[in-house]
Amino acid sequence: MARPRVCPECGQPAFEGGEVRLHGHGLVRRQQRGPPAPGQAPATEVLLCRRYLCTGCGAVLTVLPASAQARKHFSGAAIALALTLWGLCGYSAAQVRAQVSDWVHTGAAARGWRSLARWAAQVAGGGLFPALGVRAQGSPQQLAARAAQALCGTCPPEARPQPLPHQAFAGACHVS
Numbered sequence: 001m002a003r004p005r006v007c008p009e010c011g012q013p014a015f016e017g018g019e020v021r022l023h024g025h026g027l028v029r030r031q032q033r034g035p036p037a038p039g040q041a042p043a044t045e046v047l048l049c050r051r052y053l054c055t056g057c058g059a060v061l062t063v064l065p066a067s068a069q070a071r072k073h074f075s076g077a078a079i080a081l082a083l084t085l086w087g088l089c090g091y092s093a094a095q096v097r098a099q100v101s102d103w104v105h106t107g108a109a110a111r112g113w114r115s116l117a118r119w120a121a122q123v124a125g126g127g128l129f130p131a132l133g134v135r136a137q138g139s140p141q142q143l144a145a146r147a148a149q150a151l152c153g154t155c156p157p158e159a160r161p162q163p164l165p166h167q168a169f170a171g172a173c174h175v176s
C-alpha cells in the first residue's frame with residue numbers, strides 16, 4: 001500500500017523538485033468479502049486503505065492491497081473461485097454463492113447469482129483481470145469457464161497439483 005509513483009489521473013510524479021506532490025490523505029475502510037481459502041467459510045474482512053491527495057489535479061487516490069479488485073466488494077481470489085466452481089466444476093449459481101458469499105439471500109434472490117455472469121463478461125471483455133488477456137465470446141457460463149482456465153493457468157507451480165478451485169484461487173493472487 002505504498003504511495004503511487006505518479007498520479008494516475010494527471011501523471012504528475014509523487015515527488016518533484018524535492019517536493020511531495022501526492023500527500024497522505026488518511027485511511028478509508030473497505031469491505032472485502034470471500035472465503036480465506038477454497039472450502040472455508042466466507043466472511044467479510046475490513047481492510048484499511050491509504051488515500052493520497054494529488055496537489056496537481058486534486059484527485060484523491062485510494063491504494064488497494066494486491067488482493068483487492070477496484071470497484072469490487074469481493075476479493076480477486078473469491079471471484080476466481082466463483083468463476084471456477086460455476087464454469088468448470090458444475091456448481092449451480094446458488095451453490096457457488098453459498099461457497100463464496102457470506103450474505104444470506106432468501107426468496108427469489110436465493111435461486112441465482114447475477115454477479116457470476118457479470119464477472120464472467122467483465123473478464124472476457126478485459127475489464128476484470130485484464131492481465132490475463134482473455135478475449136472470449138459465448139454464454140455466461142462458457143465465459144466463466146474460459147476465465148477460470150486462464151486463472152488456473154497463472155497459478156504458481158506449488159499449486160498445480162491441487163484441485164482447480166485452489167489453482168484459480170492461487171492464480172488470482174498473481175494477476176491483476
Ligand SMILES: [Zn+2]
Nearest residue numbers: 007010054057
Ligand atoms: Zn493528479
